[in-house]
Amino acid sequence: MEKIDSALHQKLAADPEQSVALIVRTDGDPASYLPRLAELGLQVGHQFRLVPGVSVTGSAGAALLLIEEKWVIKVEEDRPVKTMRE
Amino acid sequence: MSTTKIASDLKTQISSAAVDEPVGVIVRHKPQVFMAQRAVTDAQVTHSLKRFPFTALQVRPGDIEALSRDETVEYIWPDLPVHTCLDVSVPRIQTPSVWDAGFRGEGIKIGIVDTGIDPSHDDFEGRVAAMTSYVGGDGTDDNGHGTHVASIAAGTGATSGGTYRGVAPGASLYTAKVLDARGSGAMSGVMAGIEWAVDQSVHIINLSLGSSGPCDGSDALSTLCDEVVQQFGIVVCAAAGNAGPEASTVGSPGCARWVITIGAVDDADNVTSFSSRGPTSDGRVKPDLVFPGAGIVAAQADDTELGTVVVPGYVELSGTSMATPHAAGSAALLLQSKPDLTPNQVKWALMTTALELGQNPNAQGSGRGDVFAAYQKIISETPPTLPDPPEPAPPGTPSEPPGCLEQLMQMLRGG
Numbered sequence: 001m002e003k004i005d006s007a008l009h010q011k012l013a014a015d016p017e018q019s020v021a022l023i024v025r026t027d028g029d030p031a032s033y034l035p036r037l038a039e040l041g042l043q044v045g046h047q048f049r050l051v052p053g054v055s056v057t058g059s060a061g062a063a064l065l066l067i068e069e070k071w072v073i074k075v076e077e078d079r080p081v082k083t084m085r086e
Numbered sequence: 087m088s089t090t091k092i093a094s095d096l097k098t099q100i101s102s103a104a105v106d107e108p109v110g111v112i113v114r115h116k117p118q119v120f121m122a123q124r125a126v127t128d129a130q131v132t133h134s135l136k137r138f139p140f141t142a143l144q145v146r147p148g149d150i151e152a153l154s155r156d157e158t159v160e161y162i163w164p165d166l167p168v169h170t171c172l173d174v175s176v177p178r179i180q181t182p183s184v185w186d187a188g189f190r191g192e193g194i195k196i197g198i199v200d201t202g203i204d205p206s207h208d209d210f211e212g213r214v215a216a217m218t219s220y221v222g223g224d225g226t227d228d229n230g231h232g233t234h235v236a237s238i239a240a241g242t243g244a245t246s247g248g249t250y251r252g253v254a255p256g257a258s259l260y261t262a263k264v265l266d267a268r269g270s271g272a273m274s275g276v277m278a279g280i281e282w283a284v285d286q287s288v289h290i291i292n293l294s295l296g297s298s299g300p301c302d303g304s305d306a307l308s309t310l311c312d313e314v315v316q317q318f319g320i321v322v323c324a325a326a327g328n329a330g331p332e333a334s335t336v337g338s339p340g341c342a343r344w345v346i347t348i349g350a351v352d353d354a355d356n357v358t359s360f361s362s363r364g365p366t367s368d369g370r371v372k373p374d375l376v377f378p379g380a381g382i383v384a385a386q387a388d389d390t391e392l393g394t395v396v397v398p399g400y401v402e403l404s405g406t407s408m409a410t411p412h413a414a415g416s417a418a419l420l421l422q423s424k425p426d427l428t429p430n431q432v433k434w435a436l437m438t439t440a441l442e443l444g445q446n447p448n449a450q451g452s453g454r455g456d457v458f459a460a461y462q463k464i465i466s467e468t469p470p471t472l473p474d475p476p477e478p479a480p481p482g483t484p485s486e487p488p489g490c491l492e493q494l495m496q497m498l499r500g501g
Binding site for chain 1: 201229269271294296360392
């Protein structure tokens with residue numbers, strides 16, 4: 001599995017100052033990585049245990065650094081969802 | 087005015103109608119040629135029955151009196167709009183036959199991950215076992231969508247004397263509010279709601295929501311849904327989406343491999359134009375099934391304005407959102423009748439008994455669900471133990487086109 005979709009990577013690199021919302025899948029319990037996420041300036045929203053990971057918000061530049069972490073399995077956008085009424 | 091010839095509700099309607107705005111009426115007339123324009127020169131005939139002396143017209147309110155004086159006119163009614171009410175869509179999928187067999191969903195827990203629920207609606211009295219919110223508040227529905235969805239799945243219809251009863255009126259509801267008052271949220275919130283529902287030990291999760299964009303089932307939300315199905319044995323019903331009729335418009339989590347992805351049909355069993363079509367971006371057929379999703383009347387949340395009010399306490403909405411809880415409720419009935427069914431066996435039962443509609447599989451899946459046919463199948467046959475889905479072949483791998491049965495088995499395997 002590639003860590004990050006190439007289109008997302010390009011989007012992050014294009015403007016490191018922009019704010020982004022991401023879902024990060026982690027190698028094991030995400031609780032152990034919270035300090036590192038805080039160090040990178042990323043704010044944790046939800047922590048997930050069934051598919052271990054976290055949702056984070058922060059700068060695109062911080063996200064680019066996050067990708068280099070060994071415990072990060074995958075980074076993707078925390079995309080909007082909506083009701084499916086017509 | 088020949089008042090005895092005009093229905094009382096039509097009199098009420100025309101007393102407040104705009105003078106120049108035509109209204110629809112149905113006229114019963116003597117069994118001879120009815121010349122509407124003889125009585126009202128600019129009356130527009132919309133329908134004229136051949137076998138029976140009824141004609142539908144558009145006339146101005148002020149002309150109805152003149153119409154009633156015509157000697158060939160016997161009676162005039164308002165031509166009222168009709169809706170696919172729960173009292174139509176629920177019987178269409180043969181639900182009452184499963185009720186008659188003794189199953190209404192008792193003991194089954196349905197998780198509704200949505201905009202919340204209005205627990206004060208009489209149709210949910212004693213039905214809401216737990217509620218939570220990941221978007222603030224206590225989980226009370228401030229949009230209306232979640233209440234409508236929950237009503238379709240498991241409402242008792244109490245407010246309507248049972249008329250608008252849901253598919254599994256005996257099931258209990260566990261609702262996670264992950265979408266805000268506008269009906270919007272984020273994948274992460276939905277994931278949190280799903281984890282909560284798993285912690286509540288629900289049997290079924292209904293996801294009448296989704297994201298747009300191409301989807302191959304590898305995103306976090308779809309992956310979580312697949313995990314919930316495979317590791318926890320929970321049936322997950324997900325809306326296909328409303329981005330149809332273009333191909334490859336099923337978003338997440340509808341594109342998840344192991345969920346039951348639901349598209350929408352109208353009351354003539356036509357796949358609606360809005361219902362998202364497959365295939366997924368990795369080439370899998372979706373949706374898996376279709377259920378009624380056009381003009382569905384179900385419970386209205388207090389203090390909300392979503393939908394068209396049909397009768398007090400009930401509104402009409404359309405979407406694959408409305409089709410999906412028909413599937414979730416159906417799953418509840420099947421699980422009550424045979425509690426050891428796996429999610430894939432529930433999917434197998436519904437898919438192999440669906441009414442073939444003769445449409446593209448990427449529009450209709452295996453057809454329109456029939457819960458009684460599925461129930462009959464599971465009580466008369468031993469459901470197969472279905473293997474794990476094979477890994478999809480790399481792009482460009484040549485393969486023989488699968489036969490019909492193999493295509494169905496691939497769909498059941500999520501491939």
